[in-house]
Amino acid sequence: MGHLITVATCSLNQWALDFQGNLQRIIESIKKAKLAGSKLRVGPELEICGYGCLDHFLEDDTILHSWECLSEIIEHPDCQNILLDVGMPVKHKSVRYNCRIIIYNKKILLIRPKLSLANDGNYYEMRYFTPWKGVRVVEDHYLPRSITKIMGQKTAPIGDALISTLDSALGCETCEELFTPQAPHIAMGLDGCEIYTNSSGSHHELRKLHTRVELIVSATLKSGGIYLYANQQGCDGDRLYYDGCALIVVNGKVLAQGSQFSLNDVEVITATIDLEEVRSYREHKSRAMQTRDQPKYERIEVEMSLSSEVDEIDLLLHPSPARAVVYNTPEEEIAYGPACYLFDYLRRSKQAGFFLPLSGGIDSCATAVIVHSMTRLILRAIQLQENPQVLIDLHRICGESEGSTWEPKSPQEIANRIFCTAYMGMEKNSSPETRKRAADLAAIIGANHLDFDIDPVFDAQVKLLTSTTGFEPKFKMYGGTKVSNLALQNIQARLRMVNAYTLAQLLPQINGRREGAPGSLLVLGSANVDEQIRGYYTKYDCSSADINPIGGISKTDLKSFIHWASQKDNFGIGLLQQFLDAPPTAELEPLTEDYVQGMTYNELSVYGRMRKIDKLGVYGMWEKLLHVWGDKLSPQQIYEKVRFFSWNYAINRHKMTTVTPAYHMEAYGVDDNRFDMRPFLYPSFEWAYRKIERSIKQMGAAAWIRDRDVDKQPQTSEPNALLLSAILDTQQDEAETTIPVAPREVAPRPASVAARIDRRSKQNYTKECFKLNFGLSGD
Template structure:
């Protein structure tokens, strides 16, 4: 046996936080060494933070990166261990996304990224250039003075090379490269590279982890080898939540897995692995034939051994055992992912807490539950001795470091940083929604406000009537459709104005705080409503952050049912069973406003439309053709055509609302988030050509185009 202890990590890095990022990197190295590791791998662009975006174009950024690197590799705790660090590097005036491989104050190799992520949430080619090619290596000359003074080096190799130690060989691939058809790990393994590292900035998305794990496992299941995967964790300043879940895998089997959701800023995992297992695994003759023909990588020699010498073998140390990966259900992902994001957002924005308009409906209920989940996570971390979490909490709630206050329950935390408010209308709001909001606030511990906004609405309408001599009325009071909609919009927008008023003043007026900082206003519009444009522009969907803005109504219901059971909170079921309503129109004996009636389509249908539009990249006709197969057993082709045309009508006329949509935590693959994830126009022409093609297809079907399919039970009868 030839045993090696290897380390990888989750790091909660923050874009442009060079001091904090440096300290977290050094702490991860310190922990890795304490566990006996001889190689430590960190996340992609860990020195700067992944989400610097257009700041990557600034020369200051690369200067600060080199200064941070110098401080890291010169630190006394960062010696006698091989380091794989991530930072942007300029080479001959071209910016590359690089790994910097170091040992004992020497830069061994700068390894630039070969394949850049360029879709969805990623636009790396806006900032970086892919490296020149596989196995291309040249000299990087004129290293910065801070590095020359430290290492005595004026130059070092840059390119696609590998590191050869006294006992093994390791090479790097970076994030996106693993997802490409010709991943570097294939040719690296054929050239005898036994340890593969992958430094990643991979964001969380519902039900995505299994795809990532399958790719990582397959990298060595076929080729053999040891794979170290490191990932960013937390909110680094943008809409994404990076979910960690670093792993160590040997020959396709997981031997170490870090947490996917956690409030720890630094989490290091290690594994004891046997190099001989890799060599034995690679004995297949067909592999040997391909390896014989493989082109060689330039090897950078380092006088260091990752493993203990065979004569020093310690029988008390055993290789880490393999296990099946831990996967969360989507309900738990919704409970934990946005909660971790909110904690980072709150502590880094230096504000006093959160304010939520709590309507008594399922969306605001889900948002409140996510805040409560955050409080539970913070409480658990403090109980486990996380001093950073305690310091952050004390600062947020206005206590100084000498304060003796400590939360005794998660509800104690909620009372100090979470304000909810039911803003009703006497004619429109039901006692059911009012009571549900009050009961939920009592359960989770939020400081709850309950008031009506009739006087404000009446004042605005009276002002309008004074100016125009026309008093707008609801349609139930014989008003026009336009007047009815205008009054609804007034209510929605007034709630936004009042939210910000209370968010700014409640900390001082109600909590008696003297510190600066207001509450962050939370929105609670789900992804389906945003896709359809079923909200008022600049209403209470306009806020500072939206925890559920990329979650479907269907998944939110599953989350609430799960939370009701997990937290023993049966009142949450009332939110699930209640019919969704905006409560913007008067309630009468024979009329209660319904969201799905107003939208002209169901939430489940919207979820399907969203996936076909974004994920499967279908336009109106393509969507119609696909839905003939998906819905053809319950709807006629004519009905499907009408639904498709109705969706694209509302989608196109409301697309402009996406330009002002509150930033939401990215969770769903069909999020319509404008300018970041979903790059589409906001002014659309009519889809005339597509509609005509759909209508012609239905017409060509004749009577069959109008006929609904007969249910199977009726056929049997």
């Protein structure tokens, strides 16, 4: 018997509850795996029903239809003579489990429930499923009568067991289990398992792929083995994009890698592996010693071999060489992830295209460039003939008649058929520069662009308000109050939303869409994650849309993406540099030279990460920022910044309850749906504020002493700069610039103060502060 095996794993663009489509994609992947010579095919987590069914998992219909699909797979002629690892929910003793079904030639060998459920961030598996009873626990599961009728099999083992072929042993590890401290592959490997299958439903998040790949590589680096990773790829009906990247790893080396972003519905990767390489890799005494006392797994034996059953050497079969892992840059992730998501959303919603309010600013510009990226990907898929379904879907989206032979020749030709933009300005408030930038960008990417002012509607609304109440609101610069100034801005913003939806509904008809071709335009939003944290947008303005492709992306990353897209080697849109150079403004009031929102985007990113990722409250955030910003700001100034942010966050949190569904991309996202669940009616954080104030006061009565600039205003004495100086051990020049502080400016400290402080007194004072505040020695 030979020892070279060919194995296959895949990425499938499944759609929650699309049982017919999901079944077709599963069977297609099995066909491709067999065509490549593989005798083992691994699929994504819950691939039959789709991973994103959410509360539909609680319906027995979902399980019923999954069994019905499985019966078709079992009977299908193309699904024979290959070991299959398929995912679906199973109900055992009235308890729902997230399971793998291992099948070979019309027999269910094992139902393997998930041991550790994902229940963080966007994952709420414990809402629908229960973890399996324990490691190595196996019971009998009584199969549905429909399955028994087909196979004559009444029961199947359910639990944590291994599959033994004639030439190797295989074990399952499902998604989250890889990320746990006691991952199953360690114990399985010590009991002789050589092949690990991991079926996942892992969604895209910026810079997350590195972590996933490193875990998979490390899983086989220490104890050897073959690791097959499968994942969904695409939008399956929710805010998440599953980013594929199927992997085959052997002994810590990557042999095959699938794409992270693609318009393909089915992507199969294969590798040929020498089993003897795994066995020789494991020839270590320390590993052998650990296997002695290793508890044994129950083995499910199957009369098949993954390798050739003859001893003759096949000269045409070669082990696959190792290859370097391909990672996309964050800018490429922004360019391709949301673009693929938008195409899935568009074709599956059966609409006619997209409408975008294009303001001439960075955010709407970024959304437009992402749509441009989508049209580029569509054109590439058509030209390379990677997936015939792309052209079929495009014909339907564009309203082409049946039998049409139209094929686009450029991304602009596609955009001209499916993408409309509009600049909705105000004569007094809008600048010629933003108007021109919007028009120029639309022309470059091929969008149908409208340019008009909403002054008549705005004036009519103000007139109606005045005639109804007798009060005439005015902008602040014309003598109005802050309240009236804000109200006038909000009127403009909300009028744009109303106009956006009206145009989205009527533009296909206005532009001559074929009569009888259904569909309107999907409205795109353009609010970034930092502005959502801050609440820096109007409720029910243009942030209200059907989908927001940039709602999970920080302003800093968006700017990097725009710069990337401007480069000749990428999208080559040189105009984008003008968007980067332009000052940010919402253009909701008559223009002035200064326009601030009280904090920088970099600061917003810091607050967002501390709030969500570090799980810090107001006090914890201030305490940590003492060490992050302490070399530039006093504790009092840091407190003012934290208090300003927390106040804005609290009063604007209600906006997130109605915010447009956004493509999830950032780990500190604020999506109210299920990722970031918090109250929307907050009290003031007085308890935390007082604790901070007591801490500042407790630190001492000396002046804020530093070899640099400090606050000169007589508000609160801040001697803990002495403490921070020693902790951070920083040496700052007198001329160093400070971060802008809201709400007051930083003034330079007289050099004479520093002259009175020597290094020794700093060290002594630091020790005392440590003892006083933290109960530590300070040494």
